[in-house]
Structure formats: structure tokens, C-alpha cells
Amino acid sequence: xxxxxxxxxxxxxxxxxxxxxxxxxxxxxxxxxxxxxxxxxxxxxxxxxxxxxxxxxxxxxxxxxxxxxxxxxxxxxxxxxxxxxxxxxxxxxxxxxxxxxxxxxxxxxxxxxxxxxxxxxxxxxxxxxxxxxxxxxxxxxxxxxxxxxxxxxxxxxxxxxxxxxxxxxxxxxxxxxxxxxxxxxxxxxxxxxxxxxxxxxxxxxxxxxxxxxxxxxxxxxxxxxxxxxxxxxxxxxxxxxxxxxxxxxxxxxxxxxxxxxxxxx
Amino acid sequence: xxxxxxxxxxxxxxxxxxxxxxxxxxxxxxxxxxxxxxxxxxxxxxxxxxxxxxxxxxxxxxxxxxxxxxxxxxxxxxxxxxxxxxxxxxxxxxxxxxxxxxxxxxxxxxxxxxxxxxxxxxxxxxxxxxxxxxxxxxxxxxxxxxxxxxxxxxxxxxxxxxxxxxxxxxxxxxxxxxxxxxxxxxxxxxxxxxxxxxxxxxxxxxxxxxxxxxxxxxxxxxxxxxxxxxxxxxxxxxxxxxxxxxxxxxxxxxxxxxxxxxxxxxxxxxxxxxxxxxxxxxxxxxx
Numbered sequence: 001x002x003x004x005x006x007x008x009x010x011x012x013x014x015x016x017x018x019x020x021x022x023x024x025x026x027x028x029x030x031x032x033x034x035x036x037x038x039x040x041x042x043x044x045x046x047x048x049x050x051x052x053x054x055x056x057x058x059x060x061x062x063x064x065x066x067x068x069x070x071x072x073x074x075x076x077x078x079x080x081x082x083x084x085x086x087x088x089x090x091x092x093x094x095x096x097x098x099x100x101x102x103x104x105x106x107x108x109x110x111x112x113x114x115x116x117x118x119x120x121x122x123x124x125x126x127x128x129x130x131x132x133x134x135x136x137x138x139x140x141x142x143x144x145x146x147x148x149x150x151x152x153x154x155x156x157x158x159x160x161x162x163x164x165x166x167x168x169x170x171x172x173x174x175x176x177x178x179x180x181x182x183x184x185x186x187x188x189x190x191x192x193x194x195x196x197x198x199x200x201x202x203x204x205x206x207x208x209x210x211x212x213x214x215x216x217x218x219x220x221x222x223x224x225x226x227x228x229x230x231x232x233x234x235x236x237x238x239x240x241x242x243x244x245x246x247x248x249x250x251x252x253x254x255x256x257x258x259x260x261x262x263x264x265x
Numbered sequence: 266x267x268x269x270x271x272x273x274x275x276x277x278x279x280x281x282x283x284x285x286x287x288x289x290x291x292x293x294x295x296x297x298x299x300x301x302x303x304x305x306x307x308x309x310x311x312x313x314x315x316x317x318x319x320x321x322x323x324x325x326x327x328x329x330x331x332x333x334x335x336x337x338x339x340x341x342x343x344x345x346x347x348x349x350x351x352x353x354x355x356x357x358x359x360x361x362x363x364x365x366x367x368x369x370x371x372x373x374x375x376x377x378x379x380x381x382x383x384x385x386x387x388x389x390x391x392x393x394x395x396x397x398x399x400x401x402x403x404x405x406x407x408x409x410x411x412x413x414x415x416x417x418x419x420x421x422x423x424x425x426x427x428x429x430x431x432x433x434x435x436x437x438x439x440x441x442x443x444x445x446x447x448x449x450x451x452x453x454x455x456x457x458x459x460x461x462x463x464x465x466x467x468x469x470x471x472x473x474x475x476x477x478x479x480x481x482x483x484x485x486x487x488x489x490x491x492x493x494x495x496x497x498x499x500x501x502x503x504x505x506x507x508x509x510x511x512x513x514x515x516x517x518x519x520x521x522x523x524x525x526x527x528x529x530x531x532x533x534x535x536x537x538x539x540x541x542x543x544x545x546x547x548x549x550x551x552x
Binding site: 014 | 283294351367373375377426430476483486489507508525528531539
């Protein structure tokens with residue numbers, strides 16, 4: 001083992017400690033958690049998980065979250081692809097300004113824009129639907145996707161496009177069968193970022209939903225306050241929120257490792 | 266070279282419509298609020314620029330703004346160099362690469378309120394792992410609900426824990442894209458580790474670092490959920506960052522007008538600083 005691998009190891013240990021603590025708590029009873037400090041669960045229990053998997057309010061929270069996150073990722077990538085292509089290949093009126101304006105949309109303090117968002121989505125009749133949250137999260141996911149995809153596309157030589165035209169490919173066919181496969185790592189990375197930011201965002205998701213589309217993270221805060229302070233249950237629910245993310249990283253791990261290397265991002 | 270093609274606008278149109286729908290309409294509503302006094306649901310009175318004047322002469326606003334700049338400054342000063350250092354010492358190939366990447370990305374995938382809640386319990390003096398260890402094993406008097414400095418240390422540590430990996434991932438991506446030929450050339454020239462870093466690695470990482478720094482600036486400047494769940498802005502007002510103060514006004518006191526005026530000023534500051542960063546970091550590319 002080389003000496004320099006010490007740094008990542010220490011860093012990863014630092015990252016895993018709080019996560020270990022959360023997972024350990026999820027196997028404890030609330031009384032044990034509040035009773036005092038213990039490094040490992042003394043009375044190991046699966047009761048917290050049983051509650052989550054049998055109570056529809058809980059497990060629907062996960063289904064809701066996964067639904068709008070998936071929808072958002074699909075929408076963001078679909079519209080970002082042609083836009084990123086335009087930015088990477090063509091020069092047009094106001095392109096630079098537009099590119100920076102897109103980026104500025106991450107900067108509005110969500111805390112106060114939450115109320116106008118509520119009014120807007122109520123007015124168009126989308127309140128408490130997956131689509132509402134999926135569309136709202138486009139505000140920050142589309143600009144980032146365009147940015148990432150543009151980086152990857154700029155890395156693909158323009159000769160590829162020209163050769164395809166000479167060979168008689170139509171634009172859509174060229175885009176889908178030749179261009180897209182050559183930037184699929186970039187699509188993977190952009191999809192990962194969309195998933196991540198939509199999965200963890202709560203303020204807008206909570207504001208735009210009431211019952212039918214309520215995200216898991218919002219259910220956690222509600223149930224915790226009405227049933228006293230069920231720390232064990234809260235920890236179990238928190239632990240389960242890590243799992244979909246971990247699965248997504250597992251699938252895109254090669255894109256992250258190798259994929260980034262292709263473009264200039 | 267890029268070709269001039271005004272029809273490219275059609276490619277950008279869907280993005281433009283979706284983002285504009287989400288950005289412009291809520292923004293108009295906020296502008297509307299910022300110049301009005303609200304009574305109940307339907308009664309609005311024109312107030313002009315009163316809220317802006319009131320806010321800009323208020324000590325409370327400047328204090329929250331000061332705390333916000335201190336927070337973001339510390340975050341950037343810690344996370345960017347740390348992220349680069351970790352990325353430099355990561356393995357370049359082999360089975361450990363995906364393992365490292367997966368483990369490092371984990372904190373970013375935890376919903377923000379869960380992050381706040383888990384750090385809150387993690388640092389409690391009598392039942393949390395970190396709090397218990399610091400107080401009862403090392404004998405340090407550490408309680409973030411009482412001591413403002415402890416609260417600040419906790420908030421900064423939490424953010425470093427949460428987001429350094431973003432810098433690591435992006436910096437690492439920049440590093441692995443450097444062709445081996447550069448390193449070989451540097452070796453032949455007898456370049457020191459420092460000059461390899463300064464003249465090869467750092468310039469090659471610049472585009473990805475630009476994204477990393479901009480993202481970290483914008484997100485830390487707008488941070489709300491995690492510190493709110495962690496400390497609620499306390500003890501006292503010591504960790505009341507700008508966004509927390511804003512929500513206290515908007516929802517706690519229902520001062521929609523002042524809150525809207527404040528968020529517009531907030532937005533303008535974020536925009537200005539981001540634009541400065543962006544221009545400074547990309548100015549070489551434009552020439």
C-alpha cells in the first residue's frame with residue numbers, strides 16, 4: 001500500500017462515521033438512543049424497518065420521491081441534449097449571454113421563491129403531482145445538464161458530424177446512432193447529477209406537494225413530530241434514503257471514473 | 266471553429282421555455298411583493314421602494330449578510346484545496362477507483378434535511394458519537410446548542426463532510442483527462458512535483474474547477490435546509506445565515522414585502538459575485 005493512499009482512506013473514514021452512526025441508530029430502539037451512548041446496538045431491533053415497509057404513508061413516500069426524480073432526470077436530459085449540441089457546435093445571437101443566464105437560475109434563494117412556486121403551480125393545476133416537482137427541479141437541473149453535456153460534446157471532433165452528412169445520414173439518425181453513443185459517458189454523468197440534486201432537494205418538493213406526491217424526506221419530518229420523537233424510526237427512514245442513491249452510483253460508477261476523462265466537462 | 270447558425274435557437278427553445286417558466290414567473294411575483302404591503306389574501310397596497318430602504322438601513326440585514334460571507338468564504342477556503350489534495354492522492358486506475366468514488370459520493374445523496382438531522386444527533390454531547398467522544402473521552406467542552414463557536418465548527422464540518430466530494434469528483438475528472446505524454450515530458454525535463462502541479466495539473470483542471478467553485482459558491486451562499494435543521498440559526502442568532510433570516514421574516518413574521526425585497530437584494534449579490542468569479546476564471550479562454 002502506497003503512502004499517498006492514506007489521505008483518501010482518512011477522508012473516507014471521516015465520511016463514513018456519521019453514516020455509520022445513522023445506520024447503527026436505525027437498529028436501536030428509541031429508548032436506547034435517548035438512554036445514553038452506545039457504540040453498537042445493545043438491543044438489536046428490526047422494528048423500525050418493519051414499520052416503514054408495512055405503513056403505506058412511509059413506503060409511498062419512497063415511491064413518490066423515486067417517481068418525480070426519474071421524471072425530472074428524463075425531462076432534463078431530453079431537452080438539454082439538443083441545447084447542448086447547439087451551444088457546442090453553433091454560434092448564434094446571444095449564445096454566451098444565454099449560457100450564463102441559464103447558470104444564474106441556481107442562484108435564486110429557494111426559501112422565498114417557494115411561495116411564488118406554490119402559486120404558479122396551483123394556478124396551472126399541477127399542485128401535488130409528480131410532474132410539478134419534476135418540472136420545478138428543472139430550474140436547477142437543466143442548466144447543469146446543458147453545461148456538462150456541452151463539455152462532453154465539445155470533446156467530440158466536428159469532423160464526425162461532417163463525415164456523417166457526407167455519408168448521407170439525416171440529422172436525427174446521425175444524432176441518435178452516431179453522436180449519442182460517443183457521448184454516452186457524458187449523458188451518464190449528467191443523469192447522475194440530475195438524480196442527485198433532485199433526490200436531495202426538499203424545500204420545493206415539499207412546497208409543491210400535499211398528499212399524493214409527498215416526498216419521503218417530508219414524511220420523515222412530519223411523522224417524527226406527531227409521534228413524539230421517534231429517533232429510531234427517523235434513522236431507519238434516513239438510512240433507506242441512501243439506498244436508491246447508492247444503487248444509482250453503482251450503475252454510473254464507470255461513467256464517473258472513465259467518462260469524465262473524455263470531455264473537458 | 267463554430268459556424269454561425271441562427272436556427273440553433275430552435276434547439277435551445279425547449280430548455281429556454283422550461284427554465285423561463287420556472288424562473289421568470291416566480292421572479293415577477295417576488296418583484297411584485299417587494300413593492301407592496303399585503304393585508305390578508307387579496308388586499309395589496311403600493312409601497313414603492315420603502316422595503317428596500319428599510320432593509321438597507323438595518324443592522325440585522327448586514328449582520329446576516331456578514332455571517333453568510335464568512336460561511337461561504339470559509340467553505341471555499343477549506344473545500345477547494347482539500348478537494349484538490351484528495352483528488353491528487355487518489356488512485357488513477359484499478360479496482361479501488363470505483364470503490365473510492367462510490368464511497369465519496371454517498372454524503373451527496375442524502376436528502377438535505379436528513380443530513381441536518383443526522384449531524385444534530387451525531388454531535389449531541391450525551392448520546393451522539395462525536396459529541397460523546399469530544400466531551401467524555403477528550404474532555405473538550407463541546408455543545409453546539411450553547412456555544413456559538415461550537416455551532417460554527419459543527420456547521421462548517423458538516424458542509425465539508427457533505428460537499429468536499431463534489432470538488433474531489435470534478436478535480437479528479439480533470440486529472441484523469443491529462444494525457445500521459447505531459448507527465449513523461451515533465452519527467453524528462455526533471456520537473457519537481459510542485460511544478461508538475463503548478464504548470465500541468467492545475468491548468469488542466471481549470472475548466473472543471475471553474476464549475477466546482479461556481480457550484481460551491483452558489484450552493485453555499487443559498488444554503489438553507491441543513492443549517493436550519495442542525496441549529497435553527499442558534500444559539501442566539503450566531504448561525505442565522507442570510508437564507509435563514511429570510512425565511513424567519515417571510516414565514517415566521519409574515520412580512521412578505523420585506524422578505525421579497527430582501528431576496529431580490531440577496532439574488533443580486535449572488536449574481537454579482539458569481540459573475541465576477543465566472544469572468545475572472547474564464548477570461549484567459551476568451552482571448
